[in-house]
Amino acid sequence: MADDTTDTETPTRREYVKYGGTVLSAGLLAGCTSDAEQGVGTTRTESEAETDTPTGNGSYAVSMSPTGEVTFDSPPETVFTRLTHHADMAFALGHGDTVTAMHAPEYYSGLWNQFVERLPGVSLDWTGLYSSWKPSKEKLYELDSDIHLADPAWIAKQDSWGREDFEEIATNVSPWFGNSLSDRHAEPPSGWANYEYYTLWEQFELVAEAFQEQARYEALAAIHDEMRSTIDANLPPESERPSAVMLAAADLDEIYAYTLDNPGFLTAHTRPFGARDAFEGSVETNSVVDFETLLEADPDIILHLGGFEPSTNLPKRREAFKSDPVGSEITAVQTDRIYPQGARYQGPILHLFQLEMTAKQLYPEQFGEWPTYTEGPYPEIPPEEQLFDRQRVADIVNGDI
Template identity: 95%
Template sequence: MGAVTFDSPPETVFTRLTHHADMAFALGRGDTVTAMHAPDYYSGLWNQFVERLPGVSLDWTGLYSSWEPSKEKLYELDSDIHLADPAWIAKQDNWGREDFAEIATNVSPWFGNSLSDRHAEPPSGWTDYEYYTLWEQFELVAEAFQEQARYEALAAIHDEMRSTIDANLPPESERPSTVMLAAADIDEIYAYTLDNPGFLTAHTRPFGARDAFEGSVETNSVVDFETLLAADPDVILHLGGFEPSTSLPERREAFKSDPVGSEITAVQNDRIYPQGARYQGPILHLFQLEMTAKQLYPDQFGEWPTYTEGPYPEIPSEEQLFDRQRVADIVNGEI
C-alpha cells in the first residue's frame, strides 16, 4: 500500500495472524490488540510459553476473530494501525483495492506482510510485493511503533542464539531425518516441510535436519502411516503439541498402538516432540529455536525434557539458550 506515516506511535492494534500479534506483544502492546484469528485458541497456546517469562502476562481471549474481517467491523474497532497484510486479505472476494484505501484513509493505515510466510504468489495487481524475513518484518513494525530499542535488544538475543546454533551444528551426515506433522485426529495427518523459504520455517530451517520425505511430499499434504513408515523419520515434530487441549500422550499412544505406526523409528525411540505454531513472532520464535535445537540435537544443545502437558518445560538456567528474565524485561519496557 506504499509508504505510511503515523503522527504518534499506534496505541490500538488490529491483527489477523499471530506473527503480527506476537510482534505487538514483544513491543509491549499485547494488551492493545483489538483482533486476531482464533483469539481464544492462540491465547491459550501463547500462554504456554509466556508462563516462562517472569512478570509478563497475555490475554487475547474474547477478541474479534479476524480471519475474514468486514469493513464495518474495522470501522467499529477503530484501531490505530492495521497490522495485517492487505494482499492476503485481497484473496477474499469481498475486498478490493478501493476498500483497503477507504479503511486506510478513514480509520488507519495497513502495515503488515503475510505472504512472506512461504513466499506465496501475491494476487494480481500486487506486482511490487516484497518478501521479508521474520526479523526484517519485526524491525519495520518496531519503527512504526517507535520502539527501535526494544527491537534491537530482542534482535541481539536472537543473533546470539543463532551464532550459538550455527557454531554447534553437527555434520550433515549426523543429522536426523525429520518430519513435521499436525493431526486433529490420527485419521488425517498433515505433513509440513522444514526448509522451504519463508518465516513459517524460521525455527526449523536453520538446523539443516534431513527431510525424511526427501522432497517427495509437499507441505500441507495429507499422509498416512504407510507413507510415514516409508520415510521412516528419526524425529517427528508435532505441530500444535503445546496447545492446551491437545493430549500429546494420546498422540504418541496412537502411533505406538498402530501396527504400521509403531514401526517408525521416531516412535520406537520416543522422539515425537511438541511444537507450537508456524505463524510465529519474535517471542515464540526464541522459544521454538531453543526447543527445536534440543529436540534435534540433544548432544549439542542439551536434552529436551519429556513433555506431556502444561507450559513450556522449565529448563535449568545453564542449559537455556536465551535468558528468560532478559526477554521479560524487554517486553515490560525495562531495556
C-alpha cells in the same frame, strides 16, 4: 463487499496516522500495475532495508511491502491483527494488551501463554478479542483500530476484498501495514506486483519502527543473534543430522505434513538446523499424509505442531501412533521422538522459544536434552542449558531495556 462508507468525520485521535503521498500511488496500492507488467515477489536484501524517515513536525514514515510508505504523527495505540506473527510482534514491543483482533484468539491465547508462563512478570490475554479470520468492514469500523497490522495482499488472496475495500478502511479508519506472504514466499494475487519478502526479524524491525519501539527491537534482536551464533557454531556435520518431518492434525484421521527447509518465516525455527527432509522432496509442505506415507519416509523425528496447546492431548497422540500396526513401525515412534511444537505463524517471542526447543529436540548432545513433555507450560530448562535469558526477554517486553 457492500459499501460501508460513512459520512461521519474522521475521529480526531485518528488524524495522527495518514498515508505519505497519494493513497493510490505511494501507499496502499504501491506497485499496482497491469497483470502483464506484474512481477513475482522479491526477497529483500540487507542493503535494501527500509528505515523510518523523519517528515517534519515530529512525524515519521515507515515503508513495508505491499502497502508502501505510511506516515505517522505518533505511535499507534490500538492494533488490529489477522495472523499471530503480527500479534506476537505487538506483544514483544510491549503492546500486547492493545491488540483488538486476531485469528482464533482463545486458541492462540492459550497456546502463547504456555510460553509466556516462563517470562517472569509478563502476562498476555487475547481471549474475547474479535476473531479476524474473515474480517468484515463493519467490524473494522467498530473496532476503530489505530493500525491494521495485517497484509492486504494476503487478505485479498483469501477473501473477496477488493482494492476499494482496503482503500476505504485505510482512509476512514487507519492504514494497513503488514506482510504475510513472506510466510512461505507465496506468489501475490493478481494486481499486487513487486511484492517483497522479508525474514521474520526484518519485518519485526519495520513494525518496531512503526511503533517507535526501536530499542526493544534492537535488544531482542541481539538475543536472537546470539542464539543463532551459538546454534551455528554447534551444529553437527550434515552426515550426522537426523531426518525429520513436522505434522499437524486435529485428529490422526487427517494429518498435514510440513517440510522444514522451504523459504519463508514459517520455517525460521527449523531451517537453521539443517535436518534432512524425511520425504526427500516427494511430499510438498501442507500436504495430507497417512501412516503408510510416513512409514515410507520413516523420519527419525516427528515435530507435532500445536503440541503445546492446552486442549491437545499429546500422550494420546503418541499412543495412537504406537497402537497402529503401521504407525508403530516408524522410527520416531519406536524411539519416542515425537516432540511438541508451538505454531508456524510465530512472532519474535515464540520464535526464541521454538529455536531453543528445536535445537534440543534435534540435537540433544549439542544443546542439552529436551525434557519429556506431556502437558502444561513450556518445561523448565536448567539455567545453564537455556539458550536465552528468560528474565532479560521479560524485562524487554516490560520496557526495562
